[in-house]
Amino acid sequence: MSFVKGLSCRECGNIYPKAPVHVCEYCFGPLEITYDYDAVGKILSKSVIASRAPSMWRYAELLPLDNPPSVGLQTGMTPLVRADRLARRLGVRELWVKNDSVSHPTLSFKDRVVSVAISKAREFGIPIVACASTGNLANATAAQAASVGMTAVILIPHDLEPAKVMATSVYGAHVVGVKGTYDDVNRLCSEIAGKYGWGFVNVNLRPFYAEGSKSYGYEIAEQLGWKLPAHVITPMAGGSLITKIGKAFSELTKLGLCSAAKTKIHGAQAEGCAPIASMVIEGRDAMKPVKQPQTIAKSLAIGNPADAFYARQTMLGSGGFAAAPTDPEIIDGMRMLAETEGIFTETAGGVTMGATRRLIEQGHIGKDDGPVVICITGQGLKTQDPLVEVLPRPDLIGPRLADFDGLLGGPLRGLV
């Protein structure tokens, strides 16, 4: 049973029936799923949710499917980790890491959005799924399509990290490298979707796909004991996740599952591609696209983000801010999270870490504010290249105790 009323244009309010459409025909604004919250509220309670399996589908009434999901049944409910050692390093009282670097099945939060998008594509009877991707979405789409024997066509910029390309091809997907930026890939996908009617998870299925991100926000609240945090710091690429975390929190408040709290929602982008963050930092309302992104955080390197305006609105409307750390700060952030909490995140997580540090230093996040949640959305094993040059090499010895003992006067000094 579905609680979806339909799609409505975020700009002009025009209403559309449920279909694989994402742009208002009249004013070109993006379409958003609307729900019958009164009906949802009659069914969804804390105890009902608690009785369900630990996956994103425990919030099914707030996700846009008509039937039970057919892919990604185990996706979601990743750990929310109390991060006291990191809190001490950063100088805040209460810090948590929402850790989607261990998301099932492909180790990024994109598993959530793809679970919704491909389940929805199957409801629509679409036989072929596709996406434009900076890597993580490619992995998720390829894997989840394979799990139900669907054909997947994945379009990526030609210069992605080898680990992300390999972790797409292995599922038997058709992978097409496009000589251009992500924005070129995205434009091409719009044209292919229009011509062939395939289900592009982040193009014509985007309104449904994007709703999957809300589960990340619901889980934060539930795992904090049905409490909304004081601050959330989230990475931004297209700007969808941050917007949907905002929507998730306001839905929980509307449904009475959480009491209203003024969560400040902050956004993180890399300095080398910060079209949304710079709007907030520089106080502009027009987004200036970045023609040639230059950053090691390739998964966030979207120069012309679709949801920039609403992402900005989410930050400013919540009292949040933005930060855009440099590549060295990104690497420092990856290392700090690994060294303090034992969590290895990808470069995008380094961006969120670097931004959190800056926001604390600048006073946007107060040291004694309530819970601060850092959104870690991807896995470090996928983006190892930037670390190769900076991490120490192993000490090399022969297989004799005397050789090992030799280290005790050097690198292992003080251990015995």
Next chain:
Amino acid sequence: MATVRIPTPLRKLTNGKEEIVTAGATVGELIASLEAQFPGIKERICDDAGKVRRFVNIFANDEDIRFLQNLDTPVKDSDEISIVPAIAGGLF
């Protein structure tokens, strides 16, 4: 007379024409002159307050007019003005 490039979804209003050569000293005047020839086109490009809609981009010789002088951006005869929905491509 400047050339205005019309995107696919608005060509129903221009009798299928992809390019319209029309007169105007600014981008705003060009849109007014388009409206005079093809009634209904302006409301698709501009909101009720007369500002360019958020998900419509207008480029004057490849430069987004939001970073020039918006609708007051001056136009020369040889200029090419493109109207591009933010979601570009053959979607409609």
